[in-house]
Amino acid sequence: MSSTPAESPASAAAPAASAATAAPDFPAEARALADDLIALRRELHRNPELGNDLPETQARVLAALEGLPLEITTGTSLTSVTAVLRGAKPGPTVLLRGDMDGLPVDEQTGLDFASANGNMHACGHDLHTAGLVGAARLLSAHSDELSGNVVFMFQPGEEGPGGAAPMIEEGVLDAAGTRADAAFGVHVLPGEPGTFTTRRGPLMAGSNILRVTFHGAGGHGSQPHNALDPVPPLVEYCQALQVMVTRRFSVFDPVVLAVTNLSAGEAVNVIPASASMGGSVRTLSQETTTAFPQHAKELADSIAAAHGCTAEFSWEVLYPPTLNDPEQAGFTLDTLAQVFGAERVNDAEDPFMGSEDFSFVLQEVPGAFYFLHASPPEIDPDTAAMNHSPLVQFDDAVLADQAASLAALAFAHNTRASAPQG
Template sequence: MGFVDDAAPILPELIDLRRRIHAYPEVGLHLPETQAAVLDALGGLPLEVTTGAGLSSVVAVLRGARPGPTVLLRGDMDGLPLKEESGEEFAATTGTMHACGHDLHVAGLVGAARLLSAHRDQLAGNVVFMFQPGEESPGGALPMIEEGVLDAAGAPVDAAFGIHVTGLVDKGVFVSRGGVNMAGANVLDVTVNGLGGHGSSPWTTVDPVPVAAEIIGALQSYVTRRHNVFDPVVISVGQVHAGSAFNIIPSTAQLACSVRTLSRESFEQVSVELPRLVESIAAAHGCTADVDFHQLYPATINDAGMWEHAKGVLGEVFGAGRVTDRPDPIMGSEDFSYVLERVPGCFIHLGARPDDVPAEGAPSNHSATVRFDDAVLGDQAAALAELAVRTLTKLASRRPVEVAAQA
């Protein structure tokens, strides 16, 4: 349908929308200003638009001229509690920042809605546009699923796609992989309980500090000895808190740890073994340990067939040189994983590093200095639109065979 050409005239409007959102980032599930900007940008399009009951989400359904399958396209909307140091003329001054590119995701998804709406009479099926808050925290995908986004068109979604910008990939290059694409994120919180006292007489106390130190070392040994190197687990102790003065032995020591997993099996293993390891070390030293292990997001697992399909579509539209397979999963996480647990689809990264930023040492997403080139918005919108149309066609071609098989 020529979406790349169609995207060129609307690119300035998409850039303007992105920059307006970038200047006023909102954090979490409550994004009233961003939600209002999305609703305004979608105004006048032939969409069925609803907003979330418990969060500032927007769901828009485009119904094609003929019935058919349903494809979901997702863009997240929230920023981070980070003071911006990018130097952009439209940089936020609110103490919050769109350091992960979600402002581009909003504008790109609006662009896809505009492109597809203009070709509604040629569509056979439905497209659901999922504008999601809270991806960074506490997670908006699952609440949107619970509020019915996967059934918004009146029938279950058949396939789902998301495109996420990154400054670590050359501009305009699409990258992903079949199977495990991104890690699951989990949190291990530990409080070691001992008996405090004066630093001059530690034998009269039960000092939790060396116990916490032993636990930190044991966590790294645990990873190397209990887990298959081909299904890696990454544990990082991000916070350690103990004591109030140099000469007082505290009664407690606290640890907060990030635990990344790439499979359901490794997640289930660490969820049982890590609490047991911590509690056993504490007990060996006469302490107790309060342990909370919980999952933030599961691993993001692409449907292998959907990635091959998407790779073919993007290669045909943009050229094979702009589409590449990621050799290994990345250990960052994404709550689009909840959608992909329920719907075949894939999550794709799009390079958006500005030309004046060298590849070596380029700031990553979540950096206070990261910048993204919003010239990619036309391609992002066109890619989402192409994936929707080509997937609807692909799925529709299968349906007579599936119906016949069921009969």
């Protein structure tokens, strides 16, 4: 995680500010929806589903959107929901995203609406879903004032196997008939409740998996000279990788490597024929994501050769880095400051090293991802359990502001983009 974010200065002269000022009072309107959104969130929280197959969650979302002036389609290869709102005025298309899936975590919060099915919304996706429903309701109430279109992207599978890429393949970015011009998404985190954080450029790391197996020739533990022991090159490689990270990559474009799996033989008196490692590699740019496997493979091959072994190399890119468009991130900071007050908006100094598959959307469309901090008032934000913990809790009192923030960004973006150019 990043260091404590620095406060974002207000930017009263920015175009986003004037657009946000002209918008409806979304925070006030969202407060009137709060009870319904909280009830929806808690219903989702009791029944988390995993991956790309979320039939009950999809059904709840469809029911929550019923009666709104939306063009709704569902996914073919996954249980996604895409809803399009068409404004009465001409203008661009903006996409808003909320993920819907949970995690295979046994909840230990003790909440009266806690999950009992062995899964848990331990990353707050239940809030993301309910908040996006709220944004759809807010913007639908103002469709006569809205310029352009809004696409609401209800996405499964963010925690794996990944739902953004298949939704893009099925046409979510073109759901309104024209390509989305901008995209925004929000994620809850522990922290001072009701405060927002984002930054220009890299916001979250790319997630990659490294696997290497060294192949030798097995033998008797008492006669290593008659074998090709793959364990020494494995150990040497794992240590050399850490040196490689500090010597091959700039500290200003950091790489985080964690070796999380080691595997060799079972019997203590047998030299195995192969030994393998696995690890997580986090990267913050496309350059490091491309360069790391090249250097890591060269290192594996050279160490294997020095020991008379061979190396089998595997590199898998799960999610690319989440890269905020600088202009759209600045627009997000300015708009949120105008709507909620500059004291509630933080411009982060450093990226977060977690990963997000909204990164696939931001590869295709300029936009911004941002965080809403949501620790309950009785929990110290400095010691609060983190996302993915069985103990993590989020205060659903932030739902109104979450919905309002998405609605405000969409409305302000399309208003600004549709304004006559002086």
